[in-house]
Amino acid sequence: MEQATPRPGAGPAGxxxxxxxxxxxxxxxxRMLWSRRTIFTALVAGLPVxxxxxxxxxxxxxxxxxxxxxxxxxxxxxxxxxFVVRFAIPVLAVFYGTALIADEVEDRxxxxxxxxxxxxxxxxxxxxxxYLVCATSVLLPAxxxxxxxxxxxxxxxxxxxxxxxxxxxxxxxxxxxxxxLFAAVGTIFDRPLLFGLLFVFxxxxxxxxxxxxxxxxxxxxxxxxxxxxAMPADTPLDVLxxxxxxxxxxxxxxxxLGLVTVVGLLIAARVVSNREYxxxx
Amino acid sequence: xxxxxxxxxxxxxxGQVIGLNDVSxxxxxxxxxxxxxNGAGKSTFMKLVTGQLQPDKGSLxxxxxxxxxxxxxxxxxxxxxxxxxxxxxMTGREWVTALARLGGMDERRARDAAAEAIARVDLEEVADxxxxxxxxxxxxxxxxxxxxxxxxxxxxxxxxxxxxxPLGRRRAIRMIRxxxxxxxxxxxxxxxxxxxxxxxxxxxLISSGRILAExxxxxxxxxxxxxxxxxxxxxxxxxxxxxxxxxxxxxxxxRFEPNALVVETAAPxxxxxxLTxxxxxxxxxxxxxxxxxxxNLQAVFKYLVRS
Amino acid sequence: MSLVHDQSYRRxxxxxxxxxxxxxxxxxxxLGALFARRPLIGLLLLSWVPFLVRTVQIYVVESYPxxxxxxxxxxxxxxxxxxxxxLFAFFVTIYAGSGLIAGDRRVNALQIYLSKPLLRxxxxxxxxxxxxxxxxxxxxxxxxxxxxxxxxxAGNLALHRAAPxxxxxxxxxxxxxxxxxxxxxxxxxxxxxxxxYVAVMYAGLLFVSExxxxxxxxxxxxxxxxxxxxxxxxxxxxxxxxxxxxxxxAPVVLSxxxxxxxxxxxxxxxxxxxxxxxxxx
Numbered sequence: 001m002e003q004a005t006p007r008p009g010a011g012p013a014g015x016x017x018x019x020x021x022x023x024x025x026x027x028x029x030x031r032m033l034w035s036r037r038t039i040f041t042a043l044v045a046g047l048p049v050x051x052x053x054x055x056x057x058x059x060x061x062x063x064x065x066x067x068x069x070x071x072x073x074x075x076x077x078x079x080x081x082x083f084v085v086r087f088a089i090p091v092l093a094v095f096y097g098t099a100l101i102a103d104e105v106e107d108r109x110x111x112x113x114x115x116x117x118x119x120x121x122x123x124x125x126x127x128x129x130x131y132l133v134c135a136t137s138v139l140l141p142a143x144x145x146x147x148x149x150x151x152x153x154x155x156x157x158x159x160x161x162x163x164x165x166x167x168x169x170x171x172x173x174x175x176x177x178x179x180x181l182f183a184a185v186g187t188i189f190d191r192p193l194l195f196g197l198l199f200v201f202x203x204x205x206x207x208x209x210x211x212x213x214x215x216x217x218x219x220x221x222x223x224x225x226x227x228x229x230a231m232p233a234d235t236p237l238d239v240l241x242x243x244x245x246x247x248x249x250x251x252x253x254x255x256x257l258g259l260v261t262v263v264g265l266l267i268a269a270r271v272v273s274n275r276e277y278x279x280x281x
Numbered sequence: 282x283x284x285x286x287x288x289x290x291x292x293x294x295x296g297q298v299i300g301l302n303d304v305s306x307x308x309x310x311x312x313x314x315x316x317x318x319n320g321a322g323k324s325t326f327m328k329l330v331t332g333q334l335q336p337d338k339g340s341l342x343x344x345x346x347x348x349x350x351x352x353x354x355x356x357x358x359x360x361x362x363x364x365x366x367x368x369x370x371m372t373g374r375e376w377v378t379a380l381a382r383l384g385g386m387d388e389r390r391a392r393d394a395a396a397e398a399i400a401r402v403d404l405e406e407v408a409d410x411x412x413x414x415x416x417x418x419x420x421x422x423x424x425x426x427x428x429x430x431x432x433x434x435x436x437x438x439x440x441x442x443x444x445x446x447p448l449g450r451r452r453a454i455r456m457i458r459x460x461x462x463x464x465x466x467x468x469x470x471x472x473x474x475x476x477x478x479x480x481x482x483x484x485x486l487i488s489s490g491r492i493l494a495e496x497x498x499x500x501x502x503x504x505x506x507x508x509x510x511x512x513x514x515x516x517x518x519x520x521x522x523x524x525x526x527x528x529x530x531x532x533x534x535x536r537f538e539p540n541a542l543v544v545e546t547a548a549p550x551x552x553x554x555x556l557t558x559x560x561x562x563x564x565x566x567x568x569x570x571x572x573x574x575x576x577n578l579q580a581v582f583k584y585l586v587r588s
Numbered sequence: 589m590s591l592v593h594d595q596s597y598r599r600x601x602x603x604x605x606x607x608x609x610x611x612x613x614x615x616x617x618x619l620g621a622l623f624a625r626r627p628l629i630g631l632l633l634l635s636w637v638p639f640l641v642r643t644v645q646i647y648v649v650e651s652y653p654x655x656x657x658x659x660x661x662x663x664x665x666x667x668x669x670x671x672x673x674x675l676f677a678f679f680v681t682i683y684a685g686s687g688l689i690a691g692d693r694r695v696n697a698l699q700i701y702l703s704k705p706l707l708r709x710x711x712x713x714x715x716x717x718x719x720x721x722x723x724x725x726x727x728x729x730x731x732x733x734x735x736x737x738x739x740x741x742a743g744n745l746a747l748h749r750a751a752p753x754x755x756x757x758x759x760x761x762x763x764x765x766x767x768x769x770x771x772x773x774x775x776x777x778x779x780x781x782x783x784x785y786v787a788v789m790y791a792g793l794l795f796v797s798e799x800x801x802x803x804x805x806x807x808x809x810x811x812x813x814x815x816x817x818x819x820x821x822x823x824x825x826x827x828x829x830x831x832x833x834x835x836x837x838a839p840v841v842l843s844x845x846x847x848x849x850x851x852x853x854x855x856x857x858x859x860x861x862x863x864x865x866x867x868x869x
Contacts, residue, residue, distance in 0.1 A: 020383070023382050023383050024383065026379070026382065026730050027379040027382070027383065030368065030369070031368060031371070034370070035370075036785075037785075040788070040789070040792065043792075043796075044792065044796060047799075047800055048794060048803070051800065051803060051804060051807075055807065065807070065808050066807060066808065066809075070807060070809065075803075075806075075807045076415065078803055078806050078807060079803045079807075080800060082803050082806065083799045083800070083802075085802050086799070087795060087796070087799040091788075091791070091792060091795060094788075095788050095792075098784075099784065102784065106782060106784070107366055108364045108366035109366050109367065109368060111333065111360070111362045111364070111366075112362075112380060112427065114332075114429075115331050115332070115333070115355055115358065115360040115362075116334060116352070116355050116380065116383040116384055117352050117353055117355040117356045117384055117385060118352055118355075118383055120350050120352070167492075191627075191683075192789070193682075193787050193788060193791075194679070194682065194683065194782050197787075197791050198683075201795065231701075249300055274350075276333065276334045277333065278295065278328075278334070279364060
């Protein structure tokens, strides 16, 4: 059988997945970073900063907004858990992750990528890496800014600095795990966004609220185990839940999140490699 | 010689709709036109040939290799898709360079190759403008540039002339013929007959998911013996010519038009022989124009589809 | 009269629908396209499950008076029912609404529509009407049906005599939960050519405002900031319509003003975005 022979200047016949992924990453990063989606990401990421600024302004005018012995680090912890971990990370991951391939299919540009001498899996992986850089580069500075604004209120920056380091790792890890999960969802379903939102705001809330082992089928459970701040527990149900469940250990969290990431990416790569994309005209 | 494309009993279904029906065909090096009306199965064939779709039945090979899930083959293939879809915010140069990089070239080589490909399609002046601001003709040409950027052996062009103005079409046709002369194999699809005719005489006729005929258009025409052949003759004395041909056994019908005679014959060879004699003798005055409306793809296609 | 009939083009000489009623055509075709989607039908059917549960509740209360202690039927029953239907309304809004105008913009159908004797307001009214019909099927219709079931099973109007404003409250609260989400969604749908982005924007608007409220409420220890959240504003105004004590301390007028602001902003967006020709800078 005659073998494919590359023309002068072209790459080797079997470009490796990682090398090809980096090329897709190069192509995708600029497009992702300078797109309207980044405006949405910045709006979401900027909200805690705005809230922190408003709080600081009100406190500067001695308006008693923080009552009941609430300190800056506590508010930051609340924001980190309630807004960043439970909202911003999954929502941005749904937004980017489900669109990795769907965007190219919808724009009918997938043809250009799938008729190049690169494995299809590298398209998924390259775009996934671009999403990670894009999402973290917007959210991480926002978290740091929020911390800088809130932590000094009745607290010391130095004291909460180690927690900030853990928080930043959680942001990255959260994007990694949720992104891989929704990349898989985006390749499997025709309406991945609905499934993504149902998972984040339906299933995860339900799984965390129920006793038993169901919560292990959620990403939030493992992220929750890594969060160094005290969880908000202002309702009897919260207290009951906390008493019944207990936080998972760091090793269990790392294993759970790693498994979600690996399985998610494998599924996404496999589906994309085997799927025929019939583009609408 | 290994055929460029060989399809054996290839079928493709979209649910309950059949896109391609038991197609067996081989495409040899050179320019080949894939011709058929809208919905004939041209795009399905193109997508199968470029490995975007997998045959439900049969096998399809490019240069002797399977194409589905064989990314290495894309070093040898350049594809210009039909859809008018781009990364609109990128400049033409950035886009072609990025796609060249995906082909495995390093940054510098990719830049050079992109510049060369852009020059070949005459887009240097607008190469650094965003594709979103390109005219339809420019968009078609930048698509052609990305298809040739890695210097492929086989170019697959899906409706490459659609949306171009007449001048742009002429230029694109010239480019495609030039690439063919340089030794590339080209499979080009269109539903417009004279476009294909102006590029090649070697065609694949497709309709309703089936290949109706393949090969040289004139030879295909010759094979259709029973199909009457129409000849248009503009002459000084069309009625005199008509009198002469009334007695000719192969002539089926005669029709007079202003200063012209339209003859329908079942024996074109004998007819042309007699016509040459008449022209040489000058018996019916000078003959100013001789055309055969049937000796084109339109007639062949109409005939094959009807049958 | 000639035996050979005129074969040339003949202009339409029949009656024409007067200008101002073409929105019905848009409404009808949009509804036809929406109801052709099986998942939407499934979602609409699923949204009637709470109605069945509440009907059983009413039956039990009317059949076994001792159950009144636990399952009493009161205005709050209907208020809670409308609140619960909000979950289905959210998914129906996203599924049916996100592509309403975005789909037309994507295929440049707007300029075709608006080149006909069709006013922009009629086009918007048709699209809006289609989404409102879908939302009415999960909010207004089941709520009114529940009222009817209560009267039928009780065999008297005692509840209505005890709470004379119940019927208007059910109608008004349902309409509130139809009009505001529909206006917001249709406006968002005019902002993009991708129904996925529209869906993300809508979900983001709801969840961002809700997450923001959650964080600020916890930091300040007060629910006076409920006006920050779109869903909470609906809750506050709904409570006021039913004349029930609100779960939030936010002023009703402020919440109503926020909702009105959303509707006004939606109208402004629609006025600017729904045009036959888009000028790209």
